[in-house]
Amino acid sequence: MADAFANRRQSIPAVLNPFQQHALVLAGQQVLSDGQASILQTLRQEGAEKFKRATRPGRKVEHWKYTSVQALKTYESAGWATPAKLPEGFCSERLMTLNATRLVFVDGALDAAASDSMPAGISLFSEADSLATQLISSHLGKIAGSVDPSRQNLFAALNSAWTTEGLLIHVAQNVILEKPIYLVYISTGSNTVASQRTLVVMEQGANAQLIEHFLSADSDLADSCFVNTLTEIHIGQNAQLHHTRFNLEHESAAHVGAVHVNLMRDSVFNGFTVSEGSKFKRLDYHFNHCGQGASLRFEGVYLARHDQLIDYHTCIEHRVPHCTSQQVFHGIVGDKAKAVFNGRIHIFQDAQKTLAEMNNRNLLTSDSAEINTKPELEIYADDVKCAHGATISQLDDTSLYYLQSRGISPSQARMMLSFGFVNELLSGLPVEDVKLWLENWLRHRFSEDRSLVSETKPSGNAGADL
Amino acid sequence: MLEIHELFAKVEGKQILNGLNLSIKPGEVHAIMGPNGSGKSTLGNVLTGRAGYEVISGDASFNGKNLFDLEVEERARDGLFLAFQYPVEIPGVSNMEFLKASVDARRKHLGLLDLSSFDFMKLARESSQKVSLDPAFLKRGVNEGFSGGEKKRNEIMQMMLLEPSLCILDETDSGLDIDALQVVAAGVNAMRSSSRSFIVVTHYQRLLDYIVPDYVHVLSQGKIVRTGDKELARELEAKGYGWLEEEGV
Ligand SMILES: Nc1ncnc2c1ncn2[C@@H]1O[C@H](COP(=O)(O)OP(=O)(O)O)[C@@H](O)[C@H]1O
Ligand SMILES: [Mg+2]
Numbered sequence: 225m226a227d228a229f230a231n232r233r234q235s236i237p238a239v240l241n242p243f244q245q246h247a248l249v250l251a252g253q254q255v256l257s258d259g260q261a262s263i264l265q266t267l268r269q270e271g272a273e274k275f276k277r278a279t280r281p282g283r284k285v286e287h288w289k290y291t292s293v294q295a296l297k298t299y300e301s302a303g304w305a306t307p308a309k310l311p312e313g314f315c316s317e318r319l320m321t322l323n324a325t326r327l328v329f330v331d332g333a334l335d336a337a338a339s340d341s342m343p344a345g346i347s348l349f350s351e352a353d354s355l356a357t358q359l360i361s362s363h364l365g366k367i368a369g370s371v372d373p374s375r376q377n378l379f380a381a382l383n384s385a386w387t388t389e390g391l392l393i394h395v396a397q398n399v400i401l402e403k404p405i406y407l408v409y410i411s412t413g414s415n416t417v418a419s420q421r422t423l424v425v426m427e428q429g430a431n432a433q434l435i436e437h438f439l440s441a442d443s444d445l446a447d448s449c450f451v452n453t454l455t456e457i458h459i460g461q462n463a464q465l466h467h468t469r470f471n472l473e474h475e476s477a478a479h480v481g482a483v484h485v486n487l488m489r490d491s492v493f494n495g496f497t498v499s500e501g502s503k504f505k506r507l508d509y510h511f512n513h514c515g516q517g518a519s520l521r522f523e524g525v526y527l528a529r530h531d532q533l534i535d536y537h538t539c540i541e542h543r544v545p546h547c548t549s550q551q552v553f554h555g556i557v558g559d560k561a562k563a564v565f566n567g568r569i570h571i572f573q574d575a576q577k578t579l580a581e582m583n584n585r586n587l588l589t590s591d592s593a594e595i596n597t598k599p600e601l602e603i604y605a606d607d608v609k610c611a612h613g614a615t616i617s618q619l620d621d622t623s624l625y626y627l628q629s630r631g632i633s634p635s636q637a638r639m640m641l642s643f644g645f646v647n648e649l650l651s652g653l654p655v656e657d658v659k660l661w662l663e664n665w666l667r668h669r670f671s672e673d674r675s676l677v678s679e680t681k682p683s684g685n686a687g688a689d690l
Numbered sequence: 691m692l693e694i695h696e697l698f699a700k701v702e703g704k705q706i707l708n709g710l711n712l713s714i715k716p717g718e719v720h721a722i723m724g725p726n727g728s729g730k731s732t733l734g735n736v737l738t739g740r741a742g743y744e745v746i747s748g749d750a751s752f753n754g755k756n757l758f759d760l761e762v763e764e765r766a767r768d769g770l771f772l773a774f775q776y777p778v779e780i781p782g783v784s785n786m787e788f789l790k791a792s793v794d795a796r797r798k799h800l801g802l803l804d805l806s807s808f809d810f811m812k813l814a815r816e817s818s819q820k821v822s823l824d825p826a827f828l829k830r831g832v833n834e835g836f837s838g839g840e841k842k843r844n845e846i847m848q849m850m851l852l853e854p855s856l857c858i859l860d861e862t863d864s865g866l867d868i869d870a871l872q873v874v875a876a877g878v879n880a881m882r883s884s885s886r887s888f889i890v891v892t893h894y895q896r897l898l899d900y901i902v903p904d905y906v907h908v909l910s911q912g913k914i915v916r917t918g919d920k921e922l923a924r925e926l927e928a929k930g931y932g933w934l935e936e937e938g939v
Contacts, residue, residue: 632791
């Protein structure tokens with residue numbers, strides 16, 4: 225397999241390409257206070273070291289098979305974003321109105337004016353008290369490091385190399401957060417680079433809802449922003465987290481984002497991801513079932529049109545018995561856009577009685593759109609249930625007939641069914657206001673642009689490695 | 691209202707309707723009975739214009755218009771309604787949105803103004819109560835996770851909202867318990883009028899105790915082989931369909 229090859233390559237530092245060189249120059253430009261340095265220096269150095277040695281993305285590397293990083297060439301001389309002042313009314317117009325604790329970050333820096341005050345347990349890395357410092361040093365970089373190293377992509381290492389600040393969310397033992405935490409990450413600047421790091425530590429029996437929302441400032445303030453984000457989540461025994469992540473940046477944006485989750489005994493992770501393609505968008509989710517009885521439900525919706533790209537790689541490591549994972553992804557790809565869904569499920573020999581399900585459905589709305597959907601299963605235990613399915617489907621003829629037989633025009637019927645294809649998954653969203661906001665957003669997308677509506681029966685370019 | 695003349699139709703290359711004639715006047719209720727596979731659902735599909743159901747010859751005029759010249763949605767807007775034998779589940783499209791789109795399309799065709807969301811919601815809630823369907827069903831996906839009976843009530847609710855001039859009910863009674871059957875029948879009876887006609891396709895005479903038909907037809911091998919009044923339905927229930935074939939129709 226490609227793994228062995230990748231490992232061998234990792235031990236020989238390759239000559240750095242201009243993007244890598246520049247990325248390290250950018251790290252060198254960052255100024256840290258003594259406090260930040262004492263917490264983050266090791267993470268940064270190790271990150272830089274890993275980044276230098278990491279396998280360079282390319283077609284021969286299994287987890288970069290479908291996505292070219294050529295688009296990142298534009299950042300070979302880019303500078304750090306300097307947070308722009310958000311225009312009046314931006315937050316009320318563009319953000320969700322939620323009964324939640326809202327924290328707004330602009331290009332990696334907290335915008336205090338747009339944010340609520342931080343409740344107990346939540347703090348910036350730079351303002352960490354002794355407990356927070358301790359939590360950061362025992363978890364930061366450790367969760368992202370726990371999955372098979374050959375599976376890690378170099379951008380997680382780069383994120384560590386670039387970390388000067390971040391947010392710690394600590395939910396103490398048996399604490400139930402009444403209000404969801406709403407983290408907003410806004411990009412500004414032109415051809416700029418930014419980095420974002422978040423650490424969530426849920427102690428035993430803790431319960432919380434977290435919403436992460438990525439977006440770009442209006443196009444006069446944000447163009448071609450590159451963002452590298454990493455959220456690490458530790459879910460302690462019997463703890464539960466609802467996690468929703470929206471990647472709805474402007475299409476000129478490049479986004480490399482990852483969420484790494486360790487699930488302890490009897491813990492529950494309910495995840496939802498929504499994304500719209502952009503110039504370059506790669507989203508990695510790594511789940512590590514570390515304790516028996518842990519359960520994972522993960523749903524996702526993606527839309528790509530124009531010449532956008534959206535690449536999802538999910539990786540679930542079942543290390544121990546009696547855990548479950550259920551993944552459902554629906555995507556619509558139109559115009560000349562390209563989508564990738566690569567779902568890896570790795571069931572270790574000890575992980576008996578694992579129940580793992582994965583389903584990816586795609587709707588292709590143009591002949592020049594491209595979908596690569598690939599289940600990647602490695603199962604070493606013999607007493608497990610693992611079901612997976614990947615389809616590239618059309619709108620259902622009977623459903624179309626049903627709508628038309630009620631007087632609805634074929635054009636409207638197709639829009640309703642295409643919208644329904646993704647809207648169907650929204651019932652999994654726990655916060656009603658988030659669901660309504662997203663439903664409206666989707667409705668708007670489908671009504672303003674028919675490229676996401678399945679009109680005909682396209683024939684080409686569907687690649688399913690089944 | 692509806693005149694079908696010598697209708698021949700095929701599905702997937704197989705000829706199913708074999709010279710069917712039927713004439714329905716405003717206000718009439720016609721029951722169609724017949725063995726499984728005789729073409730009852732095919733008739734509904736051909737009349738509503740479902741893709742794949744191909745007319746070979748013959749014609750059908752609906753309120754003076756040639757039905758086969760019209761698209762599926764145009765027939766519906768003109769007042770033709772089919773309550774499906776197997777209503778379709780459409781997850782992700784809410785029942786309310788579906789009903790509103792249907793009613794808007796019909797009203798627009800009739801030159802009426804769109805109902806406001808508020809007025810429509812009120813109307814939909816009232817209709818759902820008339821068929822004893824919890825208004826919560828309006829928020830769910832179209833027929834998504836509905837029981838058989840709930841799906842059939844949803845069909846009747848659609849019929850009430852659309853106020854069609856010709857309603858075809860395809861085995862709406864099949865699999866219903868007596869309560870649901872009474873709800874469906876009450877819905878139909880409330881809508882009976884001198885200007886509205888019904889084709890009630892059923893397997894069981896029981897329904898016709900509640901919806902009393904003007905005519906009962908027997909469909910066999912794609913054509914109507916016998917026509918009578920409601921007593922014919924009793925006879926069929928008692929004797930089955932075999933005797934008709936023995937009589938050499
Ligand atoms: N979509 C279809 N594809 C193939 N055969 C069909 C289709 N629809 C109906 N048929 C065939 O046409 C015949 C009549 O079916 P149908 O009209 O459903 O009968 P009924 O409703 O009287 O039970 C049957 O032999 C059935 O198999
Ligand atoms: Mg039938």
